[in-house]
Amino acid sequence: ILNVEQSPQSLHVQEGDSTNFTCSFPSSNFYALHWYRWETAKSPEALFVMTLNGDEKKKGRISATLNTKEGYSYLYIKGSQPEDSATYLCAPGDGANNLFFGTGTRLTVIP
Amino acid sequence: DGGITQSPKYLFRKEGQNVTLSCEQNLNHDAMYWYRQDPGQGLRLIYYSQIVNDFQKGDIAEGYSVSREKKESFPLTVTSAQKNPTAFYLCASSPWDSLGDTQYFGPGTRLTVL
Numbered sequence: 208i209l210n211v212e213q214s215p216q217s218l219h220v221q222e223g224d225s226t227n228f229t230c231s232f233p234s235s236n237f238y239a240l241h242w243y244r245w246e247t248a249k250s251p252e253a254l255f256v257m258t259l260n261g262d263e264k265k266k267g268r269i270s271a272t273l274n275t276k277e278g279y280s281y282l283y284i285k286g287s288q289p290e291d292s293a294t295y296l297c298a299p300g301d302g303a304n305n306l307f308f309g310t311g312t313r314l315t316v317i318p
Numbered sequence: 319d320g321g322i323t324q325s326p327k328y329l330f331r332k333e334g335q336n337v338t339l340s341c342e343q344n345l346n347h348d349a350m351y352w353y354r355q356d357p358g359q360g361l362r363l364i365y366y367s368q369i370v371n372d373f374q375k376g377d378i379a380e381g382y383s384v385s386r387e388k389k390e391s392f393p394l395t396v397t398s399a400q401k402n403p404t405a406f407y408l409c410a411s412s413p414w415d416s417l418g419d420t421q422y423f424g425p426g427t428r429l430t431v432l
Contacts (some may be wrong), residue, residue, distance in 0.1 A: 211360065239418035258418050259348040304419055308360035
């Protein structure tokens, strides 16, 4: 079992603000880091998968970075919009492709 | 449309009864997974299967059973031995090509034990 910590637990931002969250995980036995977005009443949706130290991924206004040596990943949202409101989950994966999920960061974007 | 379906969306059962949650996928994925979510906790892995007729226990398998007779289907039975079965259950599937394969999730089943 990998102990995964996400912070903050929740946050509220104004529309147009940029924000970021943190995911911390043990750097040993690490193979890949997944980010998911989970909107209320929907299925979790994959955002990024990162495997290499220093990896950076971008999808529209959302981007993520990975530091495998120190065991953390950041997710950034630029110019938050109300449709970005969701819970963002990070999940490192082990050698069997099993994922270990954090409790998530619940983002609310206020119009 | 390709995807993962779970049924039913809401399920109620009396204490002491077994209940089976359905999960079907038409994505031609080899691997399938069952997770459980409780308030304030991350998703926890119950069982997973990488190939038909084979499955492994996850972190919290006690009180659950699964079968994988077909590639498309991975039903989960919550038995009366599960001490605290009320939870939200998510099924997922993924290809089994390489490490880092994305898992695709179904809409979930909320089980309430009365």
